[in-house]
Amino acid sequence: MKCEFCEWRCDLANGNGICGRYKCEKDSIVECEPFDWIDFYPYTVESMPFYHVLPNEYVIQTGTVSCNARCSYCINSHLAIEENDARKLKHRSAESLVSLCKQMDAKGVVFAINEITCFIPSAIEVAKKLHAEGLEVGCLTNGFQTEKTARLLAENMDFINVSLKSLSDEFYKKDLGLSSVQPVLRNIKIFNEMTHLEIVTPLVHEVVDNEIYDIMNFIYDVNPEIVWHLFRLMPNHDRADERDMTHEEMLGIYETARAKLPYTYLGNFAGSQWVDTYCPDCGELIIKRICTGAWLGGTVFNNLNNGTCPHCGKRIAGVF
Amino acid sequence: MYEIMLDVNGWQGLFDFQTGEALSFDNKSYIDLAKRISNKYPYPGDLNPNTSAWTTDFALEVVREYDPKLMLITYANGAINRINSKLGAVETKDLELDVLSEAFRFIDKTDYEPIIISTGNMRKIDKVLNTDDIEGYFNTSSDPYVGGVFGATDKDYETVKNMIGVKSYLTKKEFLKKYHIFDNYAVERTPDIILFTEDDYALTRTGNRGTTLEEIPERKKTVKAYSRLPDLPNDIFKFREFIDLKLSEGKRIAVIIVEGIDDNCMPNESIDVNREKDGILYAEGVAFYYALLNAKEFTSAGMPYIFHNPFIKRRPDARYSYSYIKTDNFQDPIGFNRNFKTASVGTRSGIFHSACMCDYSFECHCRGLAESGVLTFINSEKLGGK
Numbered sequence: 001m002k003c004e005f006c007e008w009r010c011d012l013a014n015g016n017g018i019c020g021r022y023k024c025e026k027d028s029i030v031e032c033e034p035f036d037w038i039d040f041y042p043y044t045v046e047s048m049p050f051y052h053v054l055p056n057e058y059v060i061q062t063g064t065v066s067c068n069a070r071c072s073y074c075i076n077s078h079l080a081i082e083e084n085d086a087r088k089l090k091h092r093s094a095e096s097l098v099s100l101c102k103q104m105d106a107k108g109v110v111f112a113i114n115e116i117t118c119f120i121p122s123a124i125e126v127a128k129k130l131h132a133e134g135l136e137v138g139c140l141t142n143g144f145q146t147e148k149t150a151r152l153l154a155e156n157m158d159f160i161n162v163s164l165k166s167l168s169d170e171f172y173k174k175d176l177g178l179s180s181v182q183p184v185l186r187n188i189k190i191f192n193e194m195t196h197l198e199i200v201t202p203l204v205h206e207v208v209d210n211e212i213y214d215i216m217n218f219i220y221d222v223n224p225e226i227v228w229h230l231f232r233l234m235p236n237h238d239r240a241d242e243r244d245m246t247h248e249e250m251l252g253i254y255e256t257a258r259a260k261l262p263y264t265y266l267g268n269f270a271g272s273q274w275v276d277t278y279c280p281d282c283g284e285l286i287i288k289r290i291c292t293g294a295w296l297g298g299t300v301f302n303n304l305n306n307g308t309c310p311h312c313g314k315r316i317a318g319v320f
Numbered sequence: 321m322y323e324i325m326l327d328v329n330g331w332q333g334l335f336d337f338q339t340g341e342a343l344s345f346d347n348k349s350y351i352d353l354a355k356r357i358s359n360k361y362p363y364p365g366d367l368n369p370n371t372s373a374w375t376t377d378f379a380l381e382v383v384r385e386y387d388p389k390l391m392l393i394t395y396a397n398g399a400i401n402r403i404n405s406k407l408g409a410v411e412t413k414d415l416e417l418d419v420l421s422e423a424f425r426f427i428d429k430t431d432y433e434p435i436i437i438s439t440g441n442m443r444k445i446d447k448v449l450n451t452d453d454i455e456g457y458f459n460t461s462s463d464p465y466v467g468g469v470f471g472a473t474d475k476d477y478e479t480v481k482n483m484i485g486v487k488s489y490l491t492k493k494e495f496l497k498k499y500h501i502f503d504n505y506a507v508e509r510t511p512d513i514i515l516f517t518e519d520d521y522a523l524t525r526t527g528n529r530g531t532t533l534e535e536i537p538e539r540k541k542t543v544k545a546y547s548r549l550p551d552l553p554n555d556i557f558k559f560r561e562f563i564d565l566k567l568s569e570g571k572r573i574a575v576i577i578v579e580g581i582d583d584n585c586m587p588n589e590s591i592d593v594n595r596e597k598d599g600i601l602y603a604e605g606v607a608f609y610y611a612l613l614n615a616k617e618f619t620s621a622g623m624p625y626i627f628h629n630p631f632i633k634r635r636p637d638a639r640y641s642y643s644y645i646k647t648d649n650f651q652d653p654i655g656f657n658r659n660f661k662t663a664s665v666g667t668r669s670g671i672f673h674s675a676c677m678c679d680y681s682f683e684c685h686c687r688g689l690a691e692s693g694v695l696t697f698i699n700s701e702k703l704g705g706k
């Protein structure tokens with residue numbers, strides 16, 4: 001029986017697939033450990049990162065373990081890739097997660113620690129319960145789902161951040177352990193049509209050297225108002241010995257990209273001054289943010305007027 | 321005004337220490353030293369094998385350029401590696417020797433009277449406290465033997481009472497009363513229940529990324545300290561007075577903290593130093609640094625055990641945003657506004673510069689092993705700014 005959650009379409013007759021998180025049961029495919037989570041922690045939504053979503057609000061970050069990819073620079077390899085007997089998942093029902101959000105006055109949940117495709121049924125159930133209580137839900141994903149799963153996610157997620165790491169099948173095969181980028185590109189278009197989409201691109205040397213502006217052009221063709229996070233990569237996992245990208249390199253890309261994609265940001269390091277939102281039409285500073293740690297941060301001020309620029313009235317893309 | 325300078329991949333930014341607002345470098349010659357040294361020594365990373373050498377090289381450069389009378393150094397990478405990496409016995413020993421040899425390289429190349437103090441033995445985790453039945457929000461602290469429940473339900477009090485591996489627990493009211501905590505900042509960050517584990521149990525933190533700890537500090541009442549100076553105190557709360565006395569006698573002092581170094585690796589002449597007070601073990605993190613350098617009890621840090629109360633949200637006007645644990649409550653840091661030059665260099669991010677507040681306090685800027693480069697606290701008022 002084939003799993004249809006991601007594009008690997010694993011045969012689960014004799015195993016749990018590449019991610020190891022699903023199994024066959026009575027002619028259907030179910031999660032091995034539904035509603036078992038690695039942790040729950042309140043973060044500002046900017047820390048996920050989502051920059052055009054609920055400024056300065058807290059969300060509960062959660063996730064499970066494993067992944068359907070094997071990125072050479074994975075920052076969560078201890079959860080996503082490496083086997084670790086000591087890690088222990090905690091059971092919490094969808095209702096209980098909703099209660100936790102309300103108890104903490106969090107605005108919702110973001111599935112952010114590992115790939116959401118490894119726990120789609122639980123995530124969708126949580127999303128439905130959250131929505132029933134007027135709360136929001138979002139996720140980070142590598143976008144390597146089947147079209148059916150992508151549409152299911154888009155229907156149920158208020159905001160999605162896709163990590164678009166390259167446009168090259170070869171890079172996806174060699175550095176991410178995924179068969180092709182094409183499903184990711186297809187799903188980005190689906191997400192753009194159906195929900196709020198932000199894209200993050202880690203600044204890896206070969207991507208920067210060969211195709212960063214091709215990625216920019218791809219995003220522009222989909223929707224020039226997509227939020228694009230240029231992510232300073234801290235070399236990890238198999239790339240731990242790689243040299244850091246210089247600031248000049250990163251800033252050059254940011255400045256070129258921002259001329260075409262007005263909601264481009266450069267972050268993932270403390271002190272970044274390239275995380276603020278300006279109105280694309282009149283240039284007014286609308287949202288000022290602070291980046292206090294690698295991924296940590298918040299909003300210093302938010303001048304949005306019901307989702308529009310207070311100066312010229314332009315509607316700013318996002319969930320505000 | 322006091323300032324924070326960040327150096328990330330060669331980019332340098334200057335910020336107001338309190339507000340986090342970006343500032344201009346113009347007409348601030350006292351910043352040049354920080355710019356030069358930070359740029360020359362980019363931080364290699366918490367788990368990088370060159371981090372001990374980085375600390376020494378950086379500290380030597382600070383001495384060459386600024387020549388402080390009081391120099392404070394911390395090598396935290398020993399503990400950080402042991403907490404986060406699966407190390408065998410040989411690798412652990414190599415790590416310990418590397419840290420100590422780098423500490424002595426600094427000593428050999430300078431004329432300071434050194435005081436080396438460790439944060440004590442580390443051990444593997446045997447038994448982990450099972451907190452699955454807690455209904456409220458269970459949070460860990462910087463001390464793996466102390467946990468807290470925020471938003472505790474009636475059932476949670478019973479659960480903790482009967483929990484296997486819990487040595488004792490206090491309600492919030494009992495805790496505040498016992499440790500004389502009145503400051504509202506600390507009160508609102510104190511959990512409803514504070515529990516202390518048995519010595520052979522521990523809590524796995526650090527909650528937000530599912531990290532599991534490989535080793536933790538041993539629950540031992542003493543740590544080792546070494547100095548050529550006579551009459552070294554045998555209690556960490558007496559070190560501040562001792563250091564101030566030696567400085568007043570005209571000595572140049574280097575306090576060197578080594579984390580993750582077991583007692584048997586410390587120099588033979590080392591003495592035992594008590595680190596327990598009123599039932600609290602000053603074992604790790606801000607509590608240890610504050611007790612050692614400032615003779616302050618953990619309550620003075622404003623955040624008991626650095627509990628992060630998830631119910632308290634970040635305010636848009638949050639203060640000390642780049643300093644992690646700094647609050648307005650911190651009083652009389654050892655290096656702050658002295659009538660002589662002070663400087664610090666270290667790899668205990670967030671905590672060290674807050675505990676020292678030297679004329680220049682350099683440290684790596686890391687959160688959860690993710691590094692953003694080098695952070696420098698600058699006492700601009702003293703150094704010629706406004």
